[in-house]
Amino acid sequence: MATIGMNVPIREAHQSLAERLFLTLRGEIVEGRIAAGSKISEPELARRFNASRGSLREALMRLESLGLLERRVNVGARVVELSERGLLELYEVREALEGMACRLAAEQRSDEDLVALRRMLAGHEQQEELQAGKAYFQPEGDFDFHFRIVQASKNDLLIDTLCNRLYYRVRMYRYQLGMASPRAQRAFREHSHIIEAIEAGDGELAELLMRRHIRASRQNIENKLR
Amino acid sequence: MATIGMNVPIREAHQSLAERLFLTLRGEIVEGRIAAGSKISEPELARRFNASRGSLREALMRLESLGLLERRVNVGARVVELSERGLLELYEVREALEGMACRLAAEQRSDEDLVALRRMLAGHEQQEELQAGKAYFQPEGDFDFHFRIVQASKNDLLIDTLCNRLYYRVRMYRYQLGMASPRAQRAFREHSHIIEAIEAGDGELAELLMRRHIRASRQNIENKLR
DNA sequence: TTAAGACAGATTGTTGACAATTTGAAGTGA
DNA sequence: TCACTTCAAATTGTCAACAATCTGTCTTAA
Numbered sequence: 001m002a003t004i005g006m007n008v009p010i011r012e013a014h015q016s017l018a019e020r021l022f023l024t025l026r027g028e029i030v031e032g033r034i035a036a037g038s039k040i041s042e043p044e045l046a047r048r049f050n051a052s053r054g055s056l057r058e059a060l061m062r063l064e065s066l067g068l069l070e071r072r073v074n075v076g077a078r079v080v081e082l083s084e085r086g087l088l089e090l091y092e093v094r095e096a097l098e099g100m101a102c103r104l105a106a107e108q109r110s111d112e113d114l115v116a117l118r119r120m121l122a123g124h125e126q127q128e129e130l131q132a133g134k135a136y137f138q139p140e141g142d143f144d145f146h147f148r149i150v151q152a153s154k155n156d157l158l159i160d161t162l163c164n165r166l167y168y169r170v171r172m173y174r175y176q177l178g179m180a181s182p183r184a185q186r187a188f189r190e191h192s193h194i195i196e197a198i199e200a201g202d203g204e205l206a207e208l209l210m211r212r213h214i215r216a217s218r219q220n221i222e223n224k225l226r
Numbered sequence: 227m228a229t230i231g232m233n234v235p236i237r238e239a240h241q242s243l244a245e246r247l248f249l250t251l252r253g254e255i256v257e258g259r260i261a262a263g264s265k266i267s268e269p270e271l272a273r274r275f276n277a278s279r280g281s282l283r284e285a286l287m288r289l290e291s292l293g294l295l296e297r298r299v300n301v302g303a304r305v306v307e308l309s310e311r312g313l314l315e316l317y318e319v320r321e322a323l324e325g326m327a328c329r330l331a332a333e334q335r336s337d338e339d340l341v342a343l344r345r346m347l348a349g350h351e352q353q354e355e356l357q358a359g360k361a362y363f364q365p366e367g368d369f370d371f372h373f374r375i376v377q378a379s380k381n382d383l384l385i386d387t388l389c390n391r392l393y394y395r396v397r398m399y400r401y402q403l404g405m406a407s408p409r410a411q412r413a414f415r416e417h418s419h420i421i422e423a424i425e426a427g428d429g430e431l432a433e434l435l436m437r438r439h440i441r442a443s444r445q446n447i448e449n450k451l452r
Numbered sequence: 453t454t455a456a457g458a459c460a461g462a463t464t465g466t467t468g469a470c471a472a473t474t475t476g477a478a479g480t481g482a
Numbered sequence: 483t484c485a486c487t488t489c490a491a492a493t494t495g496t497c498a499a500c501a502a503t504c505t506g507t508c509t510t511a512a
Contacts, residue, residue, distance in 0.1 A: 054280065058287065065288065065291030074242075089381045096322040096325065097322050100319070100322035155318055157293075
């Protein structure tokens with residue numbers, strides 16, 4: 001819930017009203033409290049938050065550029081619809097980008113990142129044993145893993161594209177279509193192998209394994225939706 | 227200059243003032259008329275375009291989400307700096323995304339797209355012969371190629387990410403670092419092979435060739451920068 | 453001479469009001 | 483009954499003024 005590690009923790013203060021509105025609305029859209037496909041009324045939301053329409057509009061535009069809203073001139077904004085096709089498209093892009101992130105992480109192979117990855121995996125293993133193989137592949141643990149791999153790529157454009165854009169859509173689908181997966185142990189082993197490839201500095205293998213991992217996750221979702 | 231084929235041609239009218247400002251400023255930043263790294267003064271730009279600061283700010287925010295501007299609270303906006311690192315990051319992301327686009331285009335293989343790709347390539351070949359092997363790999367021709375492949379992927383998220391976000395940064399680097407490449411004939415042959423793989427429905431090969439193509443282009447730039 | 457602090461100018465963030473456009477319903481005619 | 487037009491209410495786009503914040507300069511004291 002608290003999106004641990006997802007949002008940059010630096011500078012809680014120093015944020016504008018528009019930014020706070022943006023963060024709040026993003027959370028409500030991701031979690032479905034503002035329903036997918038519903039229309040956004042600027043005056044209504046502005047009243048609700050005791051803000052002016054100007055500040056609210058700034059927040060809405062940032063949500064649009066995140067791909068969570070669609071705005072049309074002189075008509076207004078709507079929350080995006082969730083569709084199977086949209087979900088598959090998202091996973092295809094993730095496969096490409098996270099595969100590349102994984103390759104780059106392996107080629108960089110900074111010591112701090114390796115330590116952090118190992119530590120995280122150990123934490124997940126412990127948690128998994130504790131909770132009887134059901135809890136690991138919950139949103140938080142899985143996001144931790146993918147988030148850290150992407151960070152380790154050291155490619156700012158890649159990091160921004162995934163962590164500040166695509167992942168919010170992923171979370172939106174998970175929350176609203178309920179993607180708690182039964183792939184717990186298998187996903188854990190896959191994560192483990194990916195980290196091994198990164199440690200070995202084998203970028204090609206790391207990319208391959210990550211792409212398979214995401215593809216498997218996508219197929220798992222496809223099966224569930226039918 | 228006129229970005230033929232790059233911008234969606236539909237609905238020239240029906241655009242707001244903020245959108246026109248956005249398009250104008252985007253062009254000036256891409257072409258370097260507003261220098262990279264320079265500070266943006268809201269009052270000054272607003273006066274220049276006879277617009278209010280509100281409308282201008284909306285345009286600036288859209289430029290920020292495009293990655294062409296960086297804004298800091300209570301400080302203002304600056305045009306992004308061009309750096310070798312930024313360029314390399316851009317090409318790494320392109321390699322991943324356009325590789326995937328190419329794979330998807332090969333798996334889709336719609337008849338219209340194949341015809342259009344063939345026709346475009348023929349046009350480029352003719353143009354190349356006419357102009358003695360120097361003119362092909364100019365921005366327009368090369369963009370045509372990459373643009374159409376991406377469109378043929380039929381993945382709207384991928385299309386949006388590349389065509390509406392990354393390509394403007396690519397163009398900015400090309401304009402301002404002068405990337406008219408001497409890879410004319412070689413690039414043409416690579417384009418040709420990629421299209422053959424797509425026609426054959428060989429997604430794996432198409433992806434591989436596109437990634438090599440972009441990697442070669444990147445290395446070419448790296449060499450030039452030293 | 454240098455470093456810390458105060459101040460003025462300018463810039464950005466925010467607001468409420470006005471103008472332009474869309475939407476949906478009521479009304480008219482065939 | 484259906485299609486088309488008219489019109490009013492609501493919504494969005496745009497603007498200019500006000501408030502909060504930053505930047506650079508000047509002063510002052512160690």
